[in-house]
Amino acid sequence: MTSASTASSKTPSSKANLSRRSLLAGSVAAAGAFSFGFAIPFGSEAQAQGATPEINAWVVIHPDDKVVIRIVRSEMGQGTLTGLAQLVAEELNCDWTKVTTEYPTPGQSVARNRVWGNFSTGGSRGIRESNEYVRKGGAAARMMLIQAAANEWKVPAAECSAEKSVITHKASGRSLRYGQVAAAAAKIEAPKDVALKDPKDWTIAGKPLPRLDTVDKTNGKKIYGMDLKMPGMLNAAIKDCPVFGGKVKSFDAAAIKAMPGVRHVLPVGDSAVTVVAETWWQAKSALDALPIVWDEGEHAKVSSESIAAWLKEGLDAPVAVVGNQNGDVKAAIAAAAKTVEAVYSYPYQNHATMETMNATAVWTPDRCEVWTPTQNGEAALAATAEAAGLPIAKCEAYKIDLGGGFGRRGASQDWVRQVVAIAKQIPGTPVKLIWSREEDMTHGRYHPVTQCKMVGAFDKDNNLTGLHMRISGQSIVAGLFPQTIQNGRDPAVFQGLNAPGPEASIGYGVPNLLVDHAMRNPHVPPGFWRGVNLNQNTIYLESFMDELAHSVGKDPLEFRRGLMKNHPKHLAVLNAVAEKAGWGKPLPDGVFRGICQTMGFGSYVAAVAEVSVSPAGQLKIHRIVAATDPGHAVNPAQIERQVEGSFVYGLSASLYGEITIKDGRVEQENFDTYEVMRLEAMPAVETVIVPSGGFWGGVGEPTIAVAAPAVLNAIFAATGKRIRSLPLKNADLKKA
């Protein structure tokens, strides 16, 4: 291997200690007529200086009544920032118009014994997992503020109340603003017993409030990771071996070192090469011209066809791990008056976030700092420390709002390791790594491939007596956390098919049921992809439920209802969607309906699609009705947006999305070959929110799972064609 540093780094090492202040960079450029200053909401600097009272870890109140609510889950478009702030503000009884938010850093969290809990933002857990402790944070702060006012008035706190950031002592008619007592409240001991409001009394939470972060997303002011600028910063482009698991054999740095702006040509680990230049465009142009010889390794012959053949073998393999079982399915099938059998498959998908992977880092022998859009600040910090070869206490990771996450920016943090590996080779110089779209498309952490063989058994009276679902294919957990896999079992594989319980449970009672998994892990790296395994499992089960219903001449809704007597929450959502859609009522000529339901990420969801298919095979989706029961609805307006967006993400995948493998590498490189849904294809979506209370479900992901099967079942109703292999673009819907 050859490498060359074409210019030595002369940046003083003090640059390493980049603070928030040095990021207030009026930077660059032409003419000097522009001002490009920006601030990133890192930790509360003022608080660190002791000027602004922190009531507790969650709440800071300024003398002018401005309320700062601390959020550690990442905002990536899903609205968790606003929703979590609503929950804190609800209990705080503050003036919502005075609320702003900030992100504590993972390093601050470590230093404070993880006072803010888990940073991980995935699995639609942002609100459902943290609602209790963030509400308690808000409630405790309110109690302390009231106590501070009561102390000043020398009256019992119980005689005082707080509303919209004003504390009132009714008996004496006195009042104080939160900002006036914040300093005193900060010194009061935190209460031990904190009662939370009954959600029916909510006035801020539960309301369809506008997001807190909209305006800067309409005027270009919002700073994403890709937009960061620092004094003396260089820009890096990267190429990893196109075949997963391959390595760099050699590269010819001399061939490009004279190209404009090129400063360094460096190896990154043993599988990638980077060009570091003054601008990113110079880096990318030089990298494209760099001769690289790859050692493609043992997977250079793998193709989508070879993977499919391997998975197909698993459908009938004798060894499989049981995920859910009751009765004796083999006996039920053997004794059946009739059986129905089908095999389905689901392809690899790329997350294709609009903002490609990126991070900025600066490394010195005693400190490493990273700025990056991440779904998990703590994981980014851990990756930083590991790649930097420094203890966590000497590292920091600053989160920046994400230009899309969808699971890609959660578990792996691979781009963080890369940028630190680059920064470590140019000590003291800030370097920003941006992946090209081509790098992003070909080096994802892909929605895994699986196939599913299903057999349904009926008795002579057309009652469903048995159902066997054999899943064959890839395990995300085995790919990301192989050490947690025991006896070949990945429980996440069975999402949506689990036994009755609070998470991802199957909605049907079948007397003899077996769901099992034959794990087959190709070399393509898998990842959590918005909706995860609920997506394909729901396509399999809900399409097959439709097949079973039609095979015995029953209405698909009635057939499902017959199996859902002991699954009231699943059934209630299915009924809600059927009613809103007008299931069974006449439709315009040529328009047909499909229905489906599922449960996952803590929520119950169902959908009806209305579609037509032209004689030439052109699909048109006229209307979608989607119902969701998330238990408690924290912001109905944002839930509607998540449901609509879920149809875009889910239908993008099922209509067009397909990552294929040839010669061990991904064939698609950009949006011209990895097609996604655009506005033209967007159906009207009507959202029905039916929160039944008593639990906290997620809303960012579950609806994705019902997008495809509702449409696929409607296509069957329209054409008689059953689509069992996705994406739909590969199917011929022309009238036979």
Added chain:
Amino acid sequence: MAKLNVNGKALDVQVAEDTPLLWVIREQIGLTGTKYGCGVAQCGACTVHIDGVATRSCSVPVSAVTAEQKIVTIEGLSPDGRHPVQQAWIKHDVPQCGFCQSGMIMATVALLQANPKATEADIASEITNICRCGTYARVKTAILDVVAGGTLGRG
């Protein structure tokens, strides 16, 4: 060396002439509201106006733009961020992650300046920008609201 007129200001920029306008705007001029999404004119995140026409700046070499042509980026759309399309975006709370929205807004403004009475069908055929969060329904609603308000295209 390129001479450009960006947001009403005449600029001299030192850059290789085959550099895409997008990267000149982001890296030499320092305006980062215009985004890189694909580099091949597929996604529209890089949309700017050149003489009022929505243009995917990732695929225009800077040498193809003259000093006389007026380039407008999201930052120059209005002095205070209160262009009717921006206001409609705020009113309908359109953005989710927001990364594609500069391009969406610039494409929309160009559409409505050319066709202030754009119909749903016009919107469907003209707004081809990619949004992975799936804001399309709100984008459509916001555009139709601007059309109904009649605040664009007069004179």
